[in-house]
Amino acid sequence: MNKLDEKSSSPPGSGFDSRLGSESPNLGDRLRTLWSHTGLRQEDFATRLGITTVTLQNYFKNIRLPNSDFIKQTCTEFSVTPEWLLWGNGPMLRGNAQVAPADAQAKCPIPPGEPQWMAPDAAPSMGYALVPKVMARLAAGTGSLETEGKVIGYYAFKLDFLQRKGHPKNMVLMDVAGDSMEPMLLDGDTVLIDESQREIIAGAIFAVGIEQEVFVKSLLRVPGKLVLQSRNERYAPIEVDMNGDLAGTVRIIGRVVWSCREYVR
Template identity: 60%
Template structure:
């Protein structure tokens, strides 16, 4: 590699993920190959269902996508800290397990699965937030399930800390059009369950009996008002001294949302 190429390669390093020298990069990739029971970078590319060129590109840029660590950690039961640094046991509890392609899914307590902890992989500066199957109704509809976790999504830890408590955050999908154009049918919202004190005009996830709504909240004497953004929907007024008072629960404040354009 020429001095010009070395300078260019160094300039590609990103603060979003720990920068690595070429030797460190190769060592990390080798650990990944070992973790999946592979023999080459082609095996690793096949595991991720990407082209081998994507591996080469990561090497040129001097950084490895965090999703690669999280995917191996989850699928193969590998310690993320070990993948990143090579320090510590390869697997949580130093348990012996089969390579990823032959290993059967294991059921273990959440505390034993570092990739499932809300503040997992701190050395990478990322946190994992659980997404639950329950759909928030932005109109009408029923709660599909009581918080069944269907996956984990990586966020920058400092991003989450600016918005609340990462360990108390959860992702849910929204169903209905009553919050359009602020939140559309099918959008995903990030809820901080530690923020339950009502702030006038803020968006919250609210449970009423067996339904969950995402609404703007207002408090008036003796009543809680759930207000939609869509003018076609009338506000829902809950008498806090009535029969439904005990059935109302503030789940948490909506602190962020996202939208997919290809499903």
């Protein structure tokens, strides 16, 4: 691998880079923004994408344009949305999640004697992974339009626990609104969603988007239809004709792999 000059061998910073959308006018700039966000050395970033550092620098400078395989690899490896990478539209990270400003983050007092904070970079070495919780609420009912998806905080989970459930890098926490999934899920419960698990398993619970609404339901696939089932018998199943007008608006966000409930608020 070719050696780079000292100025380009380390990222400009390991924090979140706000140069998104129209402020990153071309693919090369957005690719550089992503590299900065990862905190990796250029050599390591290029290796994870299966290219040389020379090729990466050519992409940064728009001397060469990457092919579709590279775009797919980048989006998969770093959980990036292709719309942002290609055109600068929408959020950078998958799951419609972006980091909210510090003053918008949920404030949670830390009990005396407990660690005051956990640096994201240090979490893996301590055996933990930090999972983002987003503002979007999954409707256990007729649908929710609360799909803003901004990150309001990070929650520490034991890494080996998450690995037994799925892929920690692709997990996100959301709250449930409504009573259609009672008694399994109650209004106000928090669910852990693995966005990498999108293959429908009969009876499993998934977060599903239909147009601008987001549901948490058990899924069944029958010939020509996707059926969203509630656990509460008072709610009729929602049937989506996969050959109809709504078919193109249906998206499986991910599978619910865990949930929790507060008894005192």
